[in-house]
Amino acid sequence: MxxxxxxxxxxxxxxxxxxxxxxxxxxxxxxxxxxxxxxxxxxxxxxxxxxxxxxxxxxxxxxxxxxxxxxxxxxxxxxxxxxxxxGETPVPLDLGGPRPVPILLVGLQGSGKTTTAAKLALFLRKKGHQPYLVPADVYRPAAIDQLQTLAEKVGVPCFPTEPTQKPVEIARAALAEAKARGRDVVLIDTAGRLHVDEEMMAEAAAIKEAVSPREVLLVADAMTGQDAVNMAKSFQDRVGITGVILTKVEGDARGGAALSIREVTGVPIKFLGTGEKLEALEVFHPDRLASRILGMGDVLTLIEKAQEAFDLKKAQELQEKLRRREFTLEDLREQIRQMRRLGSVKEVFEMLPGIGKKLKDMPFDERELVRMEAIINSMTRQERLNPKIINASRKRRIARGSGTTVQDVNRLLKSYEEMRKLLRKARGPRGLERLALRLLRAF
Structure with a gap:
């Protein structure tokens, strides 16, 4: 961004x-x-x-x-x-008070509010909470079905809203249902409009009065720049918001919204939506974002992402294999799978100090990770453990099985050999930088 x-x-x-x-x-x-x-x-x-x-x-x-x-x-x-x-320091969600704790999500249509509700539910579930999702948007076609589908994906129950119900009635009934089911957080996805209008504000205010939420979170599209700031100011003045979730920050937004909202509205940014995946929601850390802006990287966020995506036991096994110089194509496949769970390769490497600047003129295709995994999957276990046996006829078979070319297979094998050598030598920031850049060039 x-x-x-x-x-x-x-x-x-x-x-x-x-x-x-x-x-x-x-x-x-x-x-x-x-x-x-x-x-x-x-x-x-x-x-x-x-x-x-x-x-x-x-x-x-x-x-x-x-x-x-x-x-x-x-x-x-x-x-x-x-x-x-x-904003200096992260501001956590206020989850105090009697259970269940209502949280209201407001914002314009198209900001990613419904998906963000599901992302927040997944985030809270991972933190040990029992969230309950509530579709209160009865105006947008398929909004109710969308949230119910997302709720299944994140493993969270969803209130069975009927399109004929009134949003305030939905919120009250959902709160009672959540209490009966022993849920501790209720996430209410309200209706949006294409622009700020009196009807939307009045409805959000009515729901707020009906359920007394601990948090009213504005979901704002970072791509809209100054419009996001103006909208935040309108919601703050007319409804009262306690925090902001900025979405689509992985896009080509210029960043003005993130740098302006706190000072203009006095309301903290609490989360960043960093991608389309339901796991792509980050707690907003002002110091880390400032470091990213100045090209200093963001190693702490990268470590947190890695802790969630990487299997500690497998990481220890890999470390032992590297010590014995036994890094195989099966190990590379596992690392590719775990890296894909981290998100965009470019985004990951930009978090490493000194590397982000070198990516600008380095074209690479994110889909190459998928192709690399497909090639390795087309090999026999014996070939993955001992790539030296892969001769010309085996390469042709692997290429056919993976829908790639022999040249692709050769490039993977060459990159694997170079990575294997670098992994044994990677020590400290410089070693990590050389390895990261070499991996990107493999694309």
């Missing part, structure tokens, strides 16, 4: 790094470019003004001008002020 902004800021800081000492003119020139970069990223003008003023006040003092490493100090200040703009 912040690719263009990150590049612009990196360009600004690169110019400053070449100077041994910064003058006031250098700082002012750099701040002008930072200001333009933020405005181009669709950040609210008032947020840009406040941000730049705070950075200027600190940058023109002894903290930077008299520092031995002025450029690094300026980057540190920008990083800290970005965190401040984004």
């Amino acid at each position: 912040f690719e263009n902004l990150s590049e612009r800021l990196e360009g600004v800081f690169q110019k400053l790094r070449g100077k041994g000492k910064l003058t006031k003119e250098d700082v002012e020139r750099g701040l002008r470019e930072v200001r333009l970069a933020l405005l181009e990223a669709d950040v609210h003008y008032r947020v840009v003004k406040n941000f730049v003023e705070r950075v200027r006040e600190r940058a023109l003092g002894a903290e930077v001008l008299e520092s031995l490493t002025p450029a690094q100090q300026l980057i540190k200040i920008v990083h800290e002020e970005l965190i401040r703009t984004l």
Whole structure:
């Protein structure tokens, strides 16, 4: 989401790094470019003004001008002020009070509200809660069926809403049903519109009054930029919201919504929707997002993703195999499967410091992971354990079985050999960087 902004800021800081000492003119020139970069990223003008003023006040003092490493100090200040703009610390869901705890999801049609309700249910279930999903959108065709289908996928019960029911009646009945079934969190998916209107606001306010939710979460599409900020302000003023879930942040949005919402509305961003998969919902960490924007990576989020996606026992077995130099194609297949569970390969590697910048001009096809797995699946177990026996006729058979070409099989085998060598040598950040870049080139 912040690719263009990150590049612009990196360009600004690169110019400053070449100077041994910064003058006031250098700082002012750099701040002008930072200001333009933020405005181009669709950040609210008032947020840009406040941000730049705070950075200027600190940058023109002894903290930077008299520092031995002025450029690094300026980057540190920008990083800290970005965190401040984004909200400083994560704000968890308020799940206190009597059970079940109602949570209301509001927002415009097309923002991904229904899918987000299911994502949040899965997130809570993994945390040990017993969520209950409630379709309260009786206007959009198939909205009820959509949430019921998603509820089955995430393993959460769903209230059997009838299209003839009134949304307020649905909310009240669902709350009583959830209590009878021993559920502890009720997620109510309300109706949206194509734009902010009085009818939608009135209905959301009526449901809020009927069930007294602990949280009213606005689901906003990050792709809409300033419109998302304006919509958040409207909902805050007319309904009252306690948090925001930004969706579609994996797309080509310029990032202005994420950088503006907290300061404009005073309401925290609580989650980020990072993809289409139902697992693609992240707790919003201002410090981690600030690090991503400045190209510093986000290793903590990557570790959390890996802890969920990777099997610890299998990881320990792989480590032991690497120590004995026994990394096979079966091991590579398992790593491919676990990597696919992490999400987009590019997104994963962008979280590694120093690697994201090198991806810009490196074209690769995410579907290659699927092809690589198909090729390995077409091999016999003996071939997977001992690739040296794969001769020309075996390659032709493997290619036919996987719907690929002999050239694809050769490329996989070559990449496997190179990865096997690098895995034995990968030590520390540089080793990890070489391995990551080599894996991308395999595509």
